[in-house]
Amino acid sequence: GAGVSQSPSNKVTEKGKDVELRCDPISGHTALYWYRQSLGQGLEFLIYFQGNSAPDKSGLPSDRFSAERTGGSVSTLTIQRTQQEDSAVYLCASSLVGGATSYEQYFGPGTRLTVT
Amino acid sequence: AQSVTQLDSQVPVFEEAPVELRCNYSSSVSVYLFWYVQYPNQGLQLLLKYLSGSTLVKGINGFEAEFNKSQTSFHLRKPSVHISDTAEYFCAVSDVFTGNQFYFGTGTSLTVIP
Numbered sequence A: 001g002a003g004v005s006q007s008p009s010n011k012v013t014e015k016g017k018d019v020e021l022r023c024d025p026i027s028g029h030t031a032l033y034w035y036r037q038s039l040g041q042g043l044e045f046l047i048y049f050q051g052n053s054a055p056d057k058s059g060l061p062s063d064r065f066s067a068e069r070t071g072g073s074v075s076t077l078t079i080q081r082t083q084q085e086d087s088a089v090y091l092c093a094s095s096l097v098g099g100a101t102s103y104e105q106y107f108g109p110g111t112r113l114t115v116t
Numbered sequence B: 001a002q003s004v005t006q007l008d009s010q011v012p013v014f015e016e017a018p019v020e021l022r023c024n025y026s027s028s029v030s031v032y033l034f035w036y037v038q039y040p041n042q043g044l045q046l047l048l049k050y051l052s053g054s055t056l057v058k059g060i061n062g063f064e065a066e067f068n069k070s071q072t073s074f075h076l077r078k079p080s081v082h083i084s085d086t087a088e089y090f091c092a093v094s095d096v097f098t099g100n101q102f103y104f105g106t107g108t109s110l111t112v113i114p
Helices: none
Strands: A005-007 A010-013 A019-024 A031-037 A043-050 A065-069 A075-079 A088-095 A111-115 B010-014 B019-021 B031-038 B044-050 B056-058 B064-068 B073-078 B087-095 B108-113
Touching: A005 A088, A010 A019, A019 A088, A019 A111, A031 A075, A043 A065, A043 A075, A075 A088, B010 B019, B019 B108, B031 B064, B031 B073, B044 B056, B044 B064, B044 B073, B073 B087
Parallel strands: A010 A111, B010 B108
Antiparallel strands: A005 A019, A019 A075, A031 A043, A031 A088, A065 A075, A088 A111, B019 B073, B031 B044, B031 B087, B056 B064, B064 B073, B087 B108
């Protein structure tokens, strides 16, 4: 079946511009995560959506970052007024909640963001 | 908050030799533990997980890991590596009671030498 997809795969933007990154989770997965992977670093948790519950935004690094999830499916991560330190690979993952496969996250291929 | 330490950033090992990739986490509360692998130019995929039960967990591709609560460790092992095991390996932990946030280590780059 289809996995997690992300678009665009690569994005180059000028400092100060806004960008939107999209994630399509696996159908039926109620949990969705966004991470940031900087060069030589581990994955940094950004935000978590679960069903209709309020998202856990505790990992967002600043108020320039926001995310939404429409209809419990597609999610968009928006970075406003991009800075060079925002350059990273942004990863999306989805998972089921409950049952034997709980907490098994399926990752998308990522969006490589370069801020010039 | 949890933190995860992967002590070795790079591990070179000869083909068919055993390997152990180390992972320690910070908190003694009940945790779920995971190892993910990222092959070159591919996304992360789950190798194995510990949620409860037996402390020795077997995963895909011949890997296994042992949960040691007293040492807060979850080291990954394989008795005989192949060239195809060359990849980046990430350890991750999640608190049982929150379950929302996953804390990842900085990764260990395993290079298998022919």
